[in-house]
Amino acid sequence: MSEILVNTIKKADGTGGLTVPATTGTVLTTAGGVLTGDLTLENNGLYLGGTGAANKLEDYEEGTWTPTAGGTATYTHQVGHYTKVGRIVHTYFDIGISSIGTGGTINFSGLPFFHESGFASYGSIGYFNALATSAASYWPYIAASGTSIYLNAQTSVSAGVEQNVTFLQNSARIQGTIVYITSA
Amino acid sequence: MALTKTQKVDKIEIVGDYKHVQVRTATVIEEDGVELSRSFHRHVVSPLDDTSGETAEVQAICASVHTQDVKDAYQAHLDAQEV
Numbered sequence: 001m002s003e004i005l006v007n008t009i010k011k012a013d014g015t016g017g018l019t020v021p022a023t024t025g026t027v028l029t030t031a032g033g034v035l036t037g038d039l040t041l042e043n044n045g046l047y048l049g050g051t052g053a054a055n056k057l058e059d060y061e062e063g064t065w066t067p068t069a070g071g072t073a074t075y076t077h078q079v080g081h082y083t084k085v086g087r088i089v090h091t092y093f094d095i096g097i098s099s100i101g102t103g104g105t106i107n108f109s110g111l112p113f114f115h116e117s118g119f120a121s122y123g124s125i126g127y128f129n130a131l132a133t134s135a136a137s138y139w140p141y142i143a144a145s146g147t148s149i150y151l152n153a154q155t156s157v158s159a160g161v162e163q164n165v166t167f168l169q170n171s172a173r174i175q176g177t178i179v180y181i182t183s184a
Numbered sequence: 185m186a187l188t189k190t191q192k193v194d195k196i197e198i199v200g201d202y203k204h205v206q207v208r209t210a211t212v213i214e215e216d217g218v219e220l221s222r223s224f225h226r227h228v229v230s231p232l233d234d235t236s237g238e239t240a241e242v243q244a245i246c247a248s249v250h251t252q253d254v255k256d257a258y259q260a261h262l263d264a265q266e267v
Contacts, residue, residue, distance in 0.1 A: 063208070063224030082226070112226035114204035143265050145202055145258070147228045183199045 057086050058184055065112040067095040067149075069168050073103025077173060082112045087181050089113050091123075093140075093149065096173035105132060105168045109148040113182035117145045122152075123178030132169040133162075140176050149178065188214045193239055202258040203249040205229040207242055231258040 040047040045058040065080035077096030082089055095108055115121060122141045131138070135153035139161075142149055151174075153165045167174065195208040206228050213221045229235060231250040235243045 061224060063226055065226050110227055112228070113206055114200050114228050114230070117201050143262075145200055145204075145261060147204065147230045 060085055063112060065091070066110045067093045067108045068110045069095070069097065069100065069103030069105075069108045071103035072099075072101030073168075074098040074101065080110060080112070084113065084182070087116070087184055088179060089182050090177070090179050092175075092177050094173075094175040095168075097168055097170060100169050100172075103168065105166045106164050107148040107150045108168065111142065111147050111149070115142045115144060115146045116181045116183060120144055120146070121178055121180035123176055125174060125176040127173070127175040129173045130169070130171040131167040131174065132172060133165040133167055135162075135165070138165075138167070138174075140174075140178055142178060142180050186216055190214070193241065196242060196245060198245070198249055202231050202261065203254050204231070205242065205246055205249065207238070231255045232262075 038049050040051050045056045047055045048057060049055050061082075061084045063082055065082055066078050067080050068078065075096055076098050077094045079092075079094040081092045084090075089112065091111065093108075097103070120141050120143050122139050125138045125140060128138060131151075133153055133155070135155045136157060136159075137154045139152045140149050141152060150164050151167045152161050152163050153167075154161050189211065191209055191211050193207055194210040195206075197206040197208075198204070199206055206226065209225045211223050211225065212219060229238060229242065229246055231254050233246075235246045238246065
């Protein structure tokens with residue numbers, strides 16, 4: 001195995017940095033390049049397994065968001081995290097209500113990205129306490145083109161699923177995750 | 185050694201059929217002008233949202249793209265999803 005250690009690479013006349021021709025092939029340049037047959041880098045995206053639009057990974061981002069019921073609601077917990085990989089958004093939320101005031105009771109908002117149109121996405125609840133509707137199971141969801149999280153519930157094993165149940169009230173707390181699709 | 189913390193809206197995107205405005209706020213920590221860390225916080229302004237708490241720039245964009253037609257279309261879309 002060879003190893004090359006340098007501090008500075010300059011042009012032959014001693015000025016500036018090294019210029020690499022902007023060609024594709026096996027050389028990575030400032031304009032991108034094909035590293036192998038399955039990996040292509042461009043200056044605005046990364047392609048995996050091909051070079052079609054469906055192979056493009058154009059974005060990665062991590063951050064926070066603030067779940068909010070709006071109005072005059074006050075909180076014990078307001079925590080949101082997201083990781084966006086391409087069009088997929090992984091979200092975690094923890095919202096605890098101190099006093100609901102004039103805040104909404106059937107949904108909360110603050111999502112980091114809007115939901116793509118045409119379909120809804122469903123998630124899971126990891127913890128809940130003092131919700132306004134008693135149920136055996138809850139599912140959070142984001143509607144098509146939505147920016148809020150609603151809750152579906154099954155009040156008993158034999159009951160059908162109730163959509164958009166009332167769940168936020170004084171002292172309510174709910175934690176969960178949803179994975180959904182946004183635009184590129 | 186001077187540590188500074190600044191927050192600024194560093195990305196505004198208009199997306200989707202109903203012109204949702206996605207706002208990214210960056211928090212930057214610098215030491216003597218050298219960036220040590222950058223983190224992001226996001227939220228979305230939908231056509232029916234109150235924009236009074238947004239920055240002037242975001243308010244201007246929302247006022248421009250959230251026309252009455254867009255608001256009506258988004259309200260109709262939400263109404264159609266109610267069960």
